[in-house]
Amino acid sequence: MIYHCANGQILTIDNYGSIPFRMDEIFKLQQHAANVCPDWPGLVLWNDTTRVFSGDEIARITGSSSDSFLSIWNFTPYDSDIILRRFQAWKIPLVELLMQFPRAPHGAAVETMSFFHLMGDPIDTIASLIFTLQVTQNRLRRFRSNGMRRKSLEELTLLIMAFEEMGDEETVYNLERQYVPKLFPLRSRIVTKTLITNLPFPLVKKKGSLRIRLPGLLTTKPQHAA
Amino acid sequence: MTKLLPVLAAVVVFIVLVGFSYGKTATRVFDSRDPPHLAMYGIAFSMTLCGCLPAVMLAAAVGTPQTHLSVRRILGQFADRAGPIGLEHEPGRRRQLRDGTVPSWRFDRWPWTSAASSRSAARLDAIHHRPALRELCAILTVSLGSLGAIWLSASVPPVGKCLNCRVQAELAILFTYLTSYVGGIAIGWVCRARERDSLHFWLLMAKDVCSTLILTAIIVLTGIGSLNRWGCWTTCDGAKLCVADLTRDMVDTLLKSRYPAIIFSTFGALVVSWTAIAFWLWDGMSVYMQRDDDEIRWVRSTSRSGEAIPLTNFDQESRPLGVDVNVQSELSESERGFSSATSAPSAEGVDAEVGEIVPILAASR
Numbered sequence: 001m002i003y004h005c006a007n008g009q010i011l012t013i014d015n016y017g018s019i020p021f022r023m024d025e026i027f028k029l030q031q032h033a034a035n036v037c038p039d040w041p042g043l044v045l046w047n048d049t050t051r052v053f054s055g056d057e058i059a060r061i062t063g064s065s066s067d068s069f070l071s072i073w074n075f076t077p078y079d080s081d082i083i084l085r086r087f088q089a090w091k092i093p094l095v096e097l098l099m100q101f102p103r104a105p106h107g108a109a110v111e112t113m114s115f116f117h118l119m120g121d122p123i124d125t126i127a128s129l130i131f132t133l134q135v136t137q138n139r140l141r142r143f144r145s146n147g148m149r150r151k152s153l154e155e156l157t158l159l160i161m162a163f164e165e166m167g168d169e170e171t172v173y174n175l176e177r178q179y180v181p182k183l184f185p186l187r188s189r190i191v192t193k194t195l196i197t198n199l200p201f202p203l204v205k206k207k208g209s210l211r212i213r214l215p216g217l218l219t220t221k222p223q224h225a226a
Numbered sequence: 227m228t229k230l231l232p233v234l235a236a237v238v239v240f241i242v243l244v245g246f247s248y249g250k251t252a253t254r255v256f257d258s259r260d261p262p263h264l265a266m267y268g269i270a271f272s273m274t275l276c277g278c279l280p281a282v283m284l285a286a287a288v289g290t291p292q293t294h295l296s297v298r299r300i301l302g303q304f305a306d307r308a309g310p311i312g313l314e315h316e317p318g319r320r321r322q323l324r325d326g327t328v329p330s331w332r333f334d335r336w337p338w339t340s341a342a343s344s345r346s347a348a349r350l351d352a353i354h355h356r357p358a359l360r361e362l363c364a365i366l367t368v369s370l371g372s373l374g375a376i377w378l379s380a381s382v383p384p385v386g387k388c389l390n391c392r393v394q395a396e397l398a399i400l401f402t403y404l405t406s407y408v409g410g411i412a413i414g415w416v417c418r419a420r421e422r423d424s425l426h427f428w429l430l431m432a433k434d435v436c437s438t439l440i441l442t443a444i445i446v447l448t449g450i451g452s453l454n455r456w457g458c459w460t461t462c463d464g465a466k467l468c469v470a471d472l473t474r475d476m477v478d479t480l481l482k483s484r485y486p487a488i489i490f491s492t493f494g495a496l497v498v499s500w501t502a503i504a505f506w507l508w509d510g511m512s513v514y515m516q517r518d519d520d521e522i523r524w525v526r527s528t529s530r531s532g533e534a535i536p537l538t539n540f541d542q543e544s545r546p547l548g549v550d551v552n553v554q555s556e557l558s559e560s561e562r563g564f565s566s567a568t569s570a571p572s573a574e575g576v577d578a579e580v581g582e583i584v585p586i587l588a589a590s591r
Binding site: 021022023024026027030044046050052053054055057058059062064074075076077078079082083085086087089090091093094096097098100101102104106109110112113114116117118119120121122123124125126127128129130131132133134135136137138139140141142151154155157158161164172173176177 | 229233237247260265268269271275277282286287328330331332333335346348360361363364368403406410411427430431433434436442449450460463464469472510511512513514516
């Protein structure tokens with residue numbers, strides 16, 4: 001492209017219409033045009049002193065008229081060193097971290113699904129994990145009424161969660177509803193947790209007095225003893 | 227606990243690494259070919275993925291019983307002390323998936339699933355207690371990363387009262403997350419019947435693969451340079467080209483103030499979000515954070531008795547608890563194949579796989 005400027009100079013732009021959009025080269029070209037030919041109609045005022053390419057002009061210079069979001073094929077790739085540097089600095093460590101996501105060990109299909117579910121639907125993943133924690137928390141708090149110690153509660157809940165993990169809801173139900181209450185019958189007694197924890201002396205089983213069966217299975221007879 | 231610590235350490239290392247990389251970018255001499263604008267865009271697109279970090283941390287907390295070894299160890303300890311456990315079959319995939327064996331995919335949390343008729347009181351409570359809070363919490367947590375990214379991209383020139391290309395792409399990522407979430411709910415509703423669990427699984431897998439591919443394509447393409455075109459470097463009205471050199475001074479100033487504030491407040495918000503969830507569900511977390519390589523105390527006394535604990539249904543004494551001998555035979559061949567990796571009949575008790583623990587009590591009867 002050749003343009004005869006008002007100041008008598010001639011502005012020449014090689015490859016006009018097919019210049020790739022490289023930031024540094026476009027900036028140099030813009031500076032050259034502004035210095036040589038400030039009155040060139042392709043330039044507009046950026047501020048009082050600086051002239052820049054107009055939108056229409058840069059479209060003609062690069063030969064790509066479309067600037068819509070979906071025109072992803074009208075772009076100029078960055079240089080490879082820039083691409084690699086950015087992936088190395090910002091993307092790869094993050095992907096590496098996401099790969100640490102624990103996956104349920106139920107075969108390749110479930111493990112694959114777990115990872116794609118994290119990447120493709122993180123909202124559902126987080127909601128599901130919160131739900132899992134809610135179930136665990138509810139279970140723990142329900143057992144509290146049986147008067148068990150905190151550590152024992154946690155261990156029992158973990159055990160039941162392990163059954164749930166295996167998909168055996170029947171066992172979970174029976175442990176929740178029948179096994180635990182039968183073995184830890186404090187729930188049905190008038191003794192409150194506060195009373196137990198605040199007693200200043202060790203509990204002694206005494207005829208006629210309050211009888212407390214401490215958490216334990218010693219006194220429970222197996223129902224299926226041969 | 228064993229899984230959570232390394233993941234927490236990895237998250238901290240990642241944030242420190244971001245800090246170092248940012249410091250390097252902020253102190254670098256301006257280069258027209260690779261201006262700091264591009265680095266900020268790169269960080270912004272990475273931040274859209276950072277919404278997944280709380281998921282990784284939560285999964286790491288819940289992850290303790292997710293391994294074969296830990297589940298086997300827990301049940302093994304129980305069986306050692308309490309006697310054999312009444313579980314004579316490995317539940318098929320259909321039961322595994324519905325009954326909460328994949329903690330990161332709990333479609334049984336919706337009231338319309340057949341799991342809503344579950345007999346587990348704890349699960350019923352969780353289904354009906356504050357479901358909106360749970361879902362909003364998840365949406366907000368994931369959106370935090372994308373919102374931080376949009377804020378950062380909108381602060382990098384060319385700026386104006388319009389959505390530049392980067393903001394549009396980041397909105398597309400957020401939209402993909404939300405669409406995928408809604409799509410997952412819709413698939414779950416269509417496949418709510420128990421017999422459609424396999425279809426549900428594969429439809430969801432297809433949906434998640436598509437969603438992941440879309441997100442990956444957006445992030446990889448923008449990394450390669452899909453937004454490196456003149457339309458993304460003009461002012462809002464499209465009248466002027468605004469190359470990076472023109473806004474060099476402005477960006478140099480923002481690199482020392484606004485940008486690090488946006489980036490690290492976003493990371494901080496994600497950490498706070500995870501901490502808030504952990505605080506809210508601390509009782510639940512504490513169950514998973516105990517070490518499982520010690521003795522189980524609550525059954526310790528039983529070892530002294532030497533008696534086997536009957537894991538039986540107290541109301542139905544004729545039937546060992548949890549044993550549904552017909553389930554396995556009802557499953558199709560493909561479903562059996564799915565779960566075959568963890569099951570093989572054995573009389574070795576706790577030394578075998580979890581699903582192989584044989585109900586001696588049931589057998590003796």
